[in-house]
Amino acid sequence: MTGAGRAHDGGVEIGRVYEAPDGRRRLLVDRLWPRGLRRDDPRIDQWLPAVAPSTELRRWYGHRPELFDEFVRRYETELATADGAAALERLGALAAEFPSILVTATHDPSLSHAAVLARLLDDGGPRRVGLATGAELAVHEHGDDDGEPVLLLHAWGETHRVFDRLVPLLPRSLRLVVPDQRGVGDSTKPAGGYTLADAAADVVALLDALGLEQCWLAGTSSGGYVAQQVAMDHPGRVRGLVLIGTPGDLRRPLPAAFAGLLASLPDPLTRADADALIGAIPLHTRVPAAFLDDQLAAALTIPGRVWRAVADGLVGAVPPIRRGPIAVPTLILWGTEEDVLPAGQGRELAAAIEGSRLVTYEGTGHLVLWERPERVAADLAAFVAGVRR
Secondary structure: OOOOOOOHHHOOEEEEOOOOOOOOEEEEOOOOOOOOOOOOOOOOOEEOHHHOOOHHHHHHHOOOHHHHHHHHHHHHHHHOOHHHHHHHHHHHHHHHHOOEEEEEOOOOHHHOHHHHHHHHHOOOOOEEEEOOOOOEEEEEEEEOOOOEEEEEEOOOOOOHHHHOOOHHHOOOOEEEEEEOOOOOOOOOOOOOOOOHHHHHHHHHHHHHHHOOOOEEEEEEOHHHHHHHHHHHHOHHHEEEEEEEOOOOOOOOOOOHHHHHHHHOOOOOOOHHHHHHHHHOOOOOOOOOHHHHHHHHHHHOOOOHHHHHHHHHHHHHOOOHHHHOOOOOOEEEEEEOOOOOOOOOHHHHHHHHOOOOEEEEEOOOOOOHHHHOHHHHHHHHHHHHHHHHO
């Protein structure tokens, strides 16, 4: 999974230059040397100013979040020049030689040029994995092949692309497994197999196919519902759960307007259909337009029949927490402005899973991962590390 212009082990992490070194090669990708650091500071192993944005672009952007999408476009244009491409190629070669982290002095690396570089370096395609359940999943892998395995499960109506902003923020020491679930993205789209039990069976079959006896499961929204089902049916395969804006009980009718929209979805979806589905869930913080465009494109890979079948499977399932106790370490991340699920479901979920920890994010709605990837990354990494001690 390595090579010139590719990130080591299929993924590259980003961070702030002021953080303590941890054994990885620390590649400074800023044009200016960080204030307060000496030239021999151990927090910087190599400085690559040529790969940074031009001074003019950096000054124009000024790290104003509302300009990030246009900044990305202009920066990628600079990197497409002969000099930019050469600098990017050199960075990729260095990242491929040894486990590395791209560091920057900017306050929020996820809205910096470092995030753009990480995405460009992490250009590996998916691995196709045939399962004993009959499905074939497109699986993206990042990080250390020998690291702590974490399987990321997207929600209904999403693909692996929902984790694009999360993956670069997670430690490289983790082994991240990010599939497109059955029926979406580049995975096969069979006529059936879209119940909650089917989704859980696919997860266990994927662990078998990858030779993973145990794994952490982190699911966003209904992806966490699938994770709960796996933990209920196969507790020995699950090291712990991270449930991100996840329901505890979906046994209630869909809102009439939403149900009507689903019933009329064509195959294939139109852009207007996908936009209406995604736009039905409000956002409470600014999310980069480029990310939203990627989610819209991902939604278009899902046939209308799959949208309906998965929704029916989720609503018709007995909630995992109603079937018995879930007995694995669990972290629940919940938005205080939750406006899709009943507001009390986060507390109910925490009460039903003994020993679980509920963390609430102020000013955050149902799409916790979309709105707060930095906090999700920090909380997920700390939880996994803390349980392992």
